[in-house]
Amino acid sequence: MQFEWTPAMSVGYAEIDQDHQRLVEIINEIYAPSLSTDSLRNLLLKTLAKLIDYTEFHFRREEKILEEHNYPYLEQHKAIHADLEQQVRDILERVEKDDAHNFDMQVMMEIMTFLRGWLFNHIDDEDMAYVNYIT
Numbered sequence: 581m582q583f584e585w586t587p588a589m590s591v592g593y594a595e596i597d598q599d600h601q602r603l604v605e606i607i608n609e610i611y612a613p614s615l616s617t618d619s620l621r622n623l624l625l626k627t628l629a630k631l632i633d634y635t636e637f638h639f640r641r642e643e644k645i646l647e648e649h650n651y652p653y654l655e656q657h658k659a660i661h662a663d664l665e666q667q668v669r670d671i672l673e674r675v676e677k678d679d680a681h682n683f684d685m686q687v688m689m690e691i692m693t694f695l696r697g698w699l700f701n702h703i704d705d706e707d708m709a710y711v712n713y714i715t
């Protein structure tokens with residue numbers, strides 16, 4: 581069950597749209613129904629680490645662009661980013677602590693669904709709010 585970035589999600593700024601597409605791709609990597617439990621856990625560890633890395637890269641780049649455009653709500657936006665980063669770190673920590681036997685496709689789908697909302701809701705609610713300030 582893949583999901584896609586669509587032009588309706590565009591903020592009209594190439595680097596940011598490319599980052600959002602990359603984040604969608606990384607989250608989609610969690611979907612791997614043919615893998616065994618151990619492999620699912622490994623996949624999740626690897627993918628969440630990758631997601632954290634790319635999220636940090638994207639958030640810093642986005643914040644820099646907002647700063648360059650004197651976005652008046654930059655501080656609030658940074659605080660939301662920090663909270664979102666922490667949410668993924670918490671998931672990774674849970675997976676690290678969790679016994680390998682708890683990983684099946686249902687758990688994977690739950691995490692994927694959460695991350696999908698995590699990304700899409702932020703783009704829809706908070707990123708869309710800066711569009712008129714950067715274009």
Ligand SMILES: [Fe+2]
Nearest residue numbers: 642702706707
């Ligand atoms: Fe953002």
Ligand SMILES: [Fe+2]
Nearest residue numbers: 600642703707
């Ligand atoms: Fe963003």
